Amino acid sequence: MNPSNSEHQPHKPQHARPHTGRRRALKVLGILLLALVLLLGIAAAGFYFYLDNQISEGDAGELTSDVVTTAPELSGKVMHYLVCGIDYDDDRDYGDIAKAKTDVILYISLDIEAGKVNVLQIPRDSYVGEELSTGGTYKLNNVYSHGEDSDNPISNLAKAINDLYGLPVDHYLTIDMASFRYLLNLIGGIDMYIPYEITLKDKETGKEEMLVEPGYQHINGDTAELILRNRNFTLADYQRLETQQYFYLALYNAFKAYPQDFIKVIPSFIQYFNTDMSVTDLLMLANTAVKIDSESIGIVRAPGGPITRGAQSCYGVNPQNMAELLNAHFRPYSDPVPAEELGTPQLADADFTLGQNYESLRTIGSLDPDAGQADSGSSAQSAG
DSSP: OOHHHHHTSOOOOSSSOTTHHHHHHHHHHHHHHHHHHHHHHHHHHHHHHHHHHHOOOGGGOOOOTTSOOOOGGGTTTEEEEEEEEEEOOTTOOTTOGGGOEEEEEEEEEEETTTTEEEEEEOOTTBBOOSSSOOTTSOBGGGHHHHSSOSSOHHHHHHHHHHHHHOOOOOEEEEEETTHHHHHHHHHTOEEEEEOSOEEEEOTTTOOEEEEEOSEEEEEOHHHHHHHHHOOOSTTTHHHHHHHHHHHHHHHHHHHHHOHHHHHHHHHHHGGGEEESOOHHHHHHHHHHHHHSOGGGEEEEEOOEEEEEETTEEEEEEOHHHHHHHHHHHSOTTSOOOOGGGSOSOOOOGGGOBTBOBOOOOEEGGGGOGGGTOOOOSTTTBOOO
């Protein structure tokens, strides 16, 4: 052995494999991340199945096989939804289906291919004639609970929409009107433009009390309920529908800006609505809604005016104008249906005691007063 050579041999490192510790740490980190992903997946799946179990048809029942739906060859292009706000009589006996009324009736056409949505507001007091069972009111809002199918009241209304207006119904969503107060309080309220004074008339004195002033307001749930229910206008339900348009715009803007606030309250709010859609259907619908801008969402009120039938004050729908409106905006891939083929009762001009209303479809984006488009109703009313 040459001792001088051994002095010049390089020293071996203290750690034979310097990267072993790093690889071990990365492996542990990967396992932890995988475990976290699995836990999140299990939690998400659990949340999904929880919501799926909570969502049900409830008292609304199902859309029965005799409800007319979109033609199969068009199902990938367009879908049609019936959305209703359910209210009860003045004693607010919630849960009694015999007293349930469709206080808000929206017919929604989702043009999947064009990326557009059109919404038809149908007045709750729309005159349906004497053949449908309404408890003697002749009004559309009573068809839900007074129709022949007591197990599936939503089918009563859907079939009426089929027959009266020649419109298919693919899915439905009903919401307890009282829940809007709860929802808005949960998310902290919304910013809304209010086009008219919201007043309440004292039954004894006849004096009107100002409840909500017009203009921009940050409204909570209690105020929202006042706005949605109020009919103390010159044009009663017709102006009420216009006020509700601004509410829908405010709700849409809030959802677009803060979707997480709505997602967060879903478990608490879900008990207030019934639907035949699954969680997957609702999530796909919500995802579609987020992608559609306000200029691609049209809204319009059914054309017509006040009429009287018996002792009942109703809203008469003008069949000719209704047919024109539906053919232009709610049958994007279907043949037009003439007024003569609609089941809407035929009415004479003399039946309309205060004239008629016929407005053009407008986008909810055009409702924004900041855009200079908000004409509070003057363009919505015209001679019949």
